[in-house]
Amino acid sequence: MTSDGALSVLVVLLGFLCGTILIVIVGRNPAGMYKAILQVLTGYNLDRNRFYIRYVGEWLAQSMPFILCGLSMGFAARCGLFNIGGEGQYVVGLTVAQFVAILGPQIPGVHWFAALLLAVLAGAFWGAIVGFLKAKYQVSEVVATIMLNYIALYASRILVMRIPGTNTYRTPSFPETALLRSSVLEKLTGGSMLNLGIIFVFLAVLVYWFIMEKTRTGFALRATGFNKEAARASGIPVIRSIILSMAIAGAFAGLAGGIVALGSFRFGRVLAGNDGYGFAGIAVALVGNSTAFGTMLSGLLFGMLASAQPLMESNRIPKEITFIIQGLVVVFIAVRTGIRIFIRYSQRKKVVQEVVDHE
Amino acid sequence: MNELLGKIPTILMLVSPILITATGGMICERSGVVNIALEGLMVFGAFAAATVHFFLEPVMGAQSIWIALTAGALFGMLFSLIHAFAAISLNADQTVSGTGINLLATGVTIFLSQILFRMDRTRQFRLGMMPGPGGIYPTAFIALAVIALTWFMLYKRPFGLRLRACGENPHAAASVGVNVRNMRYTAVLLSGILAGLAGGCLVLTTNTQFNSTTVNGHGFIALAVVSFGRWKPLGITGASLLFGTALAFSIIATDFTLLRSLPTEIFNIMPYAITLLTLVIFSGKDYAPRSAGKPYEKGAS
Numbered sequence: 001m002t003s004d005g006a007l008s009v010l011v012v013l014l015g016f017l018c019g020t021i022l023i024v025i026v027g028r029n030p031a032g033m034y035k036a037i038l039q040v041l042t043g044y045n046l047d048r049n050r051f052y053i054r055y056v057g058e059w060l061a062q063s064m065p066f067i068l069c070g071l072s073m074g075f076a077a078r079c080g081l082f083n084i085g086g087e088g089q090y091v092v093g094l095t096v097a098q099f100v101a102i103l104g105p106q107i108p109g110v111h112w113f114a115a116l117l118l119a120v121l122a123g124a125f126w127g128a129i130v131g132f133l134k135a136k137y138q139v140s141e142v143v144a145t146i147m148l149n150y151i152a153l154y155a156s157r158i159l160v161m162r163i164p165g166t167n168t169y170r171t172p173s174f175p176e177t178a179l180l181r182s183s184v185l186e187k188l189t190g191g192s193m194l195n196l197g198i199i200f201v202f203l204a205v206l207v208y209w210f211i212m213e214k215t216r217t218g219f220a221l222r223a224t225g226f227n228k229e230a231a232r233a234s235g236i237p238v239i240r241s242i243i244l245s246m247a248i249a250g251a252f253a254g255l256a257g258g259i260v261a262l263g264s265f266r267f268g269r270v271l272a273g274n275d276g277y278g279f280a281g282i283a284v285a286l287v288g289n290s291t292a293f294g295t296m297l298s299g300l301l302f303g304m305l306a307s308a309q310p311l312m313e314s315n316r317i318p319k320e321i322t323f324i325i326q327g328l329v330v331v332f333i334a335v336r337t338g339i340r341i342f343i344r345y346s347q348r349k350k351v352v353q354e355v356v357d358h359e
Numbered sequence: 360m361n362e363l364l365g366k367i368p369t370i371l372m373l374v375s376p377i378l379i380t381a382t383g384g385m386i387c388e389r390s391g392v393v394n395i396a397l398e399g400l401m402v403f404g405a406f407a408a409a410t411v412h413f414f415l416e417p418v419m420g421a422q423s424i425w426i427a428l429t430a431g432a433l434f435g436m437l438f439s440l441i442h443a444f445a446a447i448s449l450n451a452d453q454t455v456s457g458t459g460i461n462l463l464a465t466g467v468t469i470f471l472s473q474i475l476f477r478m479d480r481t482r483q484f485r486l487g488m489m490p491g492p493g494g495i496y497p498t499a500f501i502a503l504a505v506i507a508l509t510w511f512m513l514y515k516r517p518f519g520l521r522l523r524a525c526g527e528n529p530h531a532a533a534s535v536g537v538n539v540r541n542m543r544y545t546a547v548l549l550s551g552i553l554a555g556l557a558g559g560c561l562v563l564t565t566n567t568q569f570n571s572t573t574v575n576g577h578g579f580i581a582l583a584v585v586s587f588g589r590w591k592p593l594g595i596t597g598a599s600l601l602f603g604t605a606l607a608f609s610i611i612a613t614d615f616t617l618l619r620s621l622p623t624e625i626f627n628i629m630p631y632a633i634t635l636l637t638l639v640i641f642s643g644k645d646y647a648p649r650s651a652g653k654p655y656e657k658g659a660s
Contacts, residue, residue, distance in 0.1 A: 140638075143586055143634070146583070147634050150628070151631050158624045279462065282458050318469075318470050324466035325466075327461075327467070331441060331460065331463065334449075334455040335444075335445050335456070
């Protein structure tokens with residue numbers, strides 16, 4: 001019961017258990033929820049006894065922003081920072097991608113790549129601001145990121161509405177060269193929204209793992225996260241570590257924004273509110289224990305919940321149950337850390353007691 | 360100028376919920392518990408108030424407003440209990456449990472709306488809160504009473520001294536017989552009550568129903584107000600007035616020829632940009648309660 005992975009599984013199961021009980025309390029049939037989940041995971045529809053492979057493709061497509069925003073939160077967390085700013089970094093990436101999509105050069109293969117690249121850089125910049133303020137001026141990253149989230153959202157609205165031909169909610173359609181569509185992936189998954197973004201998601205997971213576990217930089221970041229003073233004393237440039245980790249965290253969220261902008265839509269959006277991937281990313285990273293592989297798995301879990309929503313609706317289950325499960329999982333994780341401290345504390349007390357008895 | 364004076368009721372209407380929530384946030388942080396769940400607690404309060412008002416209005420008429428506000432406060436308190444239990448009894452990471460409540464808030468309230476009203480928001484009530492003389496809503500007086508009472512309790516009563524001690528140095532407080540755990544529980548629950556009440560005030564004055572965008576960041580603005588107002592009653596009153604005015608201008612700017620050419624979003628950005636800027640400018644001195652965010656372990660250290 002002490003391994004991180006086992007605890008995460010337990011917490012998720014608890015979340016589902018509470019969700020199931022809640023559905024029963026309000027007099028609906030929880031089987032509807034599980035049927036929806038089965039159909040998302042395998043494409044198999046129990047009621048009609050048929051396979052629809054499209055649902056699997058939609059599931060993977062839905063999971064992409066969750067995985068990337070989870071990596072964003074997780075990367076900062078490994079360096080001891082709480083990045084609530086995934087949402088803002090995502091919005092900045094999305095906005096830049098939309099601009100490049102509409103105004104960029106329409107060269108096949110180059111156009112969408114340039115848009116994604118600039119989205120990544122924009123996200124990294126937005127994250128680096130937080131790291132800079134934290135390292136140089138000791139501004140709490142929690143407050144700074146929340147402020148920057150809203151600044152990003154409203155700035156995005158102001159800027160996107162300036163694009164010629166934009167009304168209050170959408171820009172003109174993107175040119176074909178800006179889209180991440182791939183006819184191969186669409187054919188494989190029965191016409192789902194699955195797109196080239198998935199390649200970059202896998203690359204991101206690999207990059208995360210490589211930087212964190214295999215490079216000197218990653219070691220410095222983790223050391224800063226464990227104990228800032230000890231890291232400083234052993235010659236690790238702490239200020240640089242903090243700025244760098246927030247920049248990389250922002251890059252992941254920016255990529256998520258770019259992929260959603262060019263993969264899930266064919267026009268730019270004037271955002272009316274937050275998409276919520278950044279906030280969900282906090283939960284994704286917490287469930288995944290901020291490891292590369294764990295975050296990918298928990299991102300797939302959250303993507304599964306999101307793409308099961310419309311199916312749940314048709315089974316008369318309010319789709320908000322998925323948000324409740326997400327929230328409960330985070331609350332349980334908060335408590336989980338507490339329980340672990342409590343166990344450690346009582347063990348220490350026991351040892352002290354034994355020593356006293358011995359004497 | 361007259362034009363501007365005419366906008367005062369609108370400004371006060373927007374300032375009141377922010378000030379009430381920020382007061383709760385201040386009490387909470389002064390006791391040593393960081394509460395980023397303010398946003399979520401406001402959502403719970405707004406939902407409960409709108410729902411209760413919808414059901415009681417046909418029976419009781421305008422008087423049901425007060426029961427609705429009480430319901431909002433109670434609902435806010437109920438969910439702040441989760442934060443209190445996690446943060447105080449289990450020494451959980453306060454940012455994580457606050458985030459959990461924020462995530463839960465939209466889920467639970469819209470879920471309940473689906474069950475009660477079969478749609479993703481509450482049904483519309485007929486009349487919200489009615490403005491009093493001068494077009495000023497009663498919520499402005501509630502906010503004034505809340506902040507005045509809080510100032511009195513925090514600075515003029517032993518209770519306030521003890522509460523502030525728990526946020527500065529809980530071990531010292533415990534050594535002179537203060538029950539840190541109880542003080543912090545009281546503070547978190549108070550912040551839940553106030554955020555819930557503020558959510559109720561918000562929905563009953565600015566809307567005719569509760570939906571997922573009713574609260575729309577007011578709780579996070581309140582969080583900014585607490586930092587910007589440097590954890591002091593007078594400071595947060597000033598900050599609330601400033602931020603509320605900025606928000607009001609995002610709605611009323613079109614009435615002024617001079618401001619019409621600006622995108623209204625500029626006024627939405629202002630509270631956040633100002634907060635960030637002041638945090639940088641005043642970064643040398645630390646005004647935050649010294650032990651805010653740190654769990655208190657009996658006998659440790």
